[in-house]
Amino acid sequence: MSASISMSPIPQFGLYGESNIDDPVFVHVENIASRSRDNGWSIQPHRHGRMFQIIFVFDGTADVTIDDQNQSLTGPFAISLPAGVVHGFQFSPETEGAVLTLAEPLLTNESYERCEPYFGSLFAGASVISLRAQERIVSEIQGYLGMIERELASVEMGHSLVSEWLARATLMQLRRLLAVDADNAPSLQAAKPVIRYRKLIEQHLFDHLSVEQYASFIGISADHLNRLCKQEVGKTAKAMVQERLLLEAKRRLVFTRGSVEELAFDLGFKDPAYFSRFFKKLTNHTPAAYRISHNYDSN
Numbered sequence: 137m138s139a140s141i142s143m144s145p146i147p148q149f150g151l152y153g154e155s156n157i158d159d160p161v162f163v164h165v166e167n168i169a170s171r172s173r174d175n176g177w178s179i180q181p182h183r184h185g186r187m188f189q190i191i192f193v194f195d196g197t198a199d200v201t202i203d204d205q206n207q208s209l210t211g212p213f214a215i216s217l218p219a220g221v222v223h224g225f226q227f228s229p230e231t232e233g234a235v236l237t238l239a240e241p242l243l244t245n246e247s248y249e250r251c252e253p254y255f256g257s258l259f260a261g262a263s264v265i266s267l268r269a270q271e272r273i274v275s276e277i278q279g280y281l282g283m284i285e286r287e288l289a290s291v292e293m294g295h296s297l298v299s300e301w302l303a304r305a306t307l308m309q310l311r312r313l314l315a316v317d318a319d320n321a322p323s324l325q326a327a328k329p330v331i332r333y334r335k336l337i338e339q340h341l342f343d344h345l346s347v348e349q350y351a352s353f354i355g356i357s358a359d360h361l362n363r364l365c366k367q368e369v370g371k372t373a374k375a376m377v378q379e380r381l382l383l384e385a386k387r388r389l390v391f392t393r394g395s396v397e398e399l400a401f402d403l404g405f406k407d408p409a410y411f412s413r414f415f416k417k418l419t420n421h422t423p424a425a426y427r428i429s430h431n432y433d434s435n
Contacts, residue, residue, distance in 0.1 A: 163299040168233040181224035189217040196231030212267035256331045330368040342404035347373045389427045
């Protein structure tokens with residue numbers, strides 16, 4: 137499936153196709169067919185500003201676009217999609233699956249603080265999670281999703297709260313699948329500053345803050361932050377900022393038509409030439425060449 141679209145800026149929706157929605161605190165579940173069947177089983181590339189989604193495909197295939205990457209997948213699998221990730225799908229007809237959507241305020245409220253060290257890896261970036269040979273977990277997840285759907289249609293006392301509990305149970309099943317070796321996993325205590333750092337990067341991405349400034353917000357030294365980042369994600373604190381800024385640059389080069397100079401200013405670079413040097417150093421391509429390689433001209 138082609139990753140290119142002719143819209144500028146990147147389409148940003150609440151739920152797919154509902155661009156005027158005001159993001160409330162909520163959990164939502166819907167069948168893949170309910171959104172995609174009438175659109176030829178195709179969901180064009182778009183992104184959500186304040187929503188986290190997990191796409192479950194239990195039976196069927198999908199050509200998947202995630203940012204500038206394309207791949208073909210066969211179910212069963214799940215894809216975690218944090219806010220801001222550009223994603224699109226071409227499902228095979230009659231694909232069986234579901235979409236679980238959680239609003240950002242729900243993920244950042246006080247009741248979720250204990251969960252965050254466990255779910256941080258899901259929220260940090262897009263992940264493809266195989267569900268093959270996981271019949272028990274698939275069955276449990278399907279059960280949770282069905283119960284969420286029933287609770288959302290219910291008028292019983294506490295139905296929203298029950299939906300949140302069931303959503304957490306679903307996330308925990310996926311998180312367990314990502315845990316390859318518990319003995320080598322970083323401690324939850326070490327993970328907390330890094331989770332805070334990721335949030336700050338999102339909040340100040342275009343401000344081009346130094347690692348020292350980020351560290352001061354967290355209340356630790358830059359050296360300590362750097363050690364924790366290496367321990368938790370295997371990257372320096374500076375590399376985490378650069379990679380996130382580079383990802384946003386790639387998204388805008390592929391999915392928007394503004395000039396490279398305009399894009400550089402939008403990303404907070406005061407000098408477009410410096411942006412080009414930054415991009416080429418990390419990709420070995422100029423921004424214009426990268427855009428051309430993804431079916432856009434350099435205009």
